[in-house]
Amino acid sequence: MSSRPGADLPAAPGVYRFRDAGGRVLYVGRATHLRSRVGSYWGDLRDRRHLRRMVPQIARVEAVACDSAHEAAWLERNLLERSKPRWNRIRGGLEAPFCIRVSASRIEPAHWRPGVAADFGPYLGGTQARLAVSGLERVLPLRYTDERLDGGLRDLARIRGVGPEDRDAMLASIKAVLRREAGALSGVRRELALLRDRASANLAFELAGRIQQEIEAVAWIGAEQKVTLLAAGSDFEVHGYADGMLVKFQMRAGRLDRWEQRACAPAASRRYLDRTPPEWSEFAARNAELARSLN
Template sequence: MPDRPAAVAALPAAPGVYRFRDAAGRVVYLGRATDLRSRVGSYWGDLRDRPHLRRMVPQVVDVEALTCASVHEATWLERNLLERSKPRWNRVRGGLEVPTWIALVEGAGTAELRVLHSPDDAPGAAVFGPYLGGGQSRLAVAGLDRVLALSYAGARRGGFDQDMARLRGVADGDLPARVERAGAVLSREPAAVAAALDALTRRRQEAAGACAFEVAARIQAELEAVAWVTAEQRVTAPHAPGTTTAPRTLSRTGPAPGPLATGPRVVHLHGYAGGVLVSFEVRDGRLDRWHQEAADEVRAATRVAATPEAWRTFTREAAELAARLRDAR
């Protein structure tokens, strides 16, 4: 087994994406991690059950990485980068998870959350996303229905629904407020997200306290899924930060808008630190290109100044990590 690159020890214990380069400077592999330092370091451990990686690792001479705001963001970023360019040792272009959206569909005295495979599948509804993983989205919808009880808060309720509404603490006229709470959670409003996660945590503890361990396990899965869909995720969005393109999110109160409004389809982002310029490209709301190179501060200053303010923290942190990894070689 070859020696582990010294840069591995300089990686943060944070979610992100990483890539390996060979002696010729070519990217040979790109992956994602919940913990960058642990995941990247594992390649220089026991790989007996992964023969293709055993052949790759001796070629690795350099490590590059980006930290992400959440594992969900790292998953999207890996997918975007692999769809744009697949390195030699990656087996799949893109990713295995299915992109989905969640619609908040309202009718005459009714409301429901619905998982979609296209944002256009629920005209007139408020559509949130995209999210990676159909299973995660369905579990999130189940968890939100568990704590918000939208299906029992409507005006058209039979006897069984009325009994369930009482058990769930739903009062007459509750529907608008519960719809508002659902929209706030899916819009990632911090207080609403925290309240939903806290409610699910209490339900899980109650189930465990009653020895209903299968129910508790199911609620734990729902809790993790709600955390997944509400985690910060900037690299794939219908309206990426720093662009002027209109979102494709459908209006809750009016008809679906027409095509995307005019605006830059491609946005270039740059960060600079310690002699390293890191550059990205956001195309139609998807960050899918990542490049870094040595550069002097004068040359980098103009590019960094043109980077939209909403991306400045992301690009600065990327450049600082790139400089740290370079210095650790």
């Protein structure tokens, strides 16, 4: 191992794995910043006392660089649901999986179950899903476009200048955000930032804090996340290769839940690389380079 564990890791979100001298997996974790998180195990473990006895057993570090912290959270969960190493305390993750359902005049979070029909997601974390919905409704108040509002809601709709004629445009904007379209996402976050700054200028700091949480939640659900999908889809494998190192990821029932890496000759790697869907090529190649640098 490097004299500075974690020094060769990127400053990116991802999942890391520790192995002992016998090749057994000791621990799987996730990070928003791989380099600093992995390096912290050789620092002060005051808040992770149960891991102190594990650290001297670490012989090798492996890692996957993800495209977002949300993607890393899902990958960690999938790997731990498949197999829980000795030093991990729980199988899976702490956050509950949620989806977001959109109707003609309503947007709401709901618990996600594989195979159950839903509109958008899945997302990890009920709090994040609820905050994101709250932020969307703050900017795009779809509920006020219902034609059957009672007196109080009708008055609020009038004050906000919203009516049934706005429904189609709001629905389109909400769905664009939930499809992770960059322009729609940045527009909602920009509007929320203006509302936050206005609240802060009016000394409504509690409201400003709440809106900041909504901004972060919208960013969370809008971040790239492809390792867990709503639809089961077809099963497939993803391979990456770099200078003698072959990395394999396995997608089953819409979830990437297996990650392996091994030495491989260049000629033998071609038949594996040919199986990789084109949209996964960059992810696979990047992580093959990372595996090679850590090997």
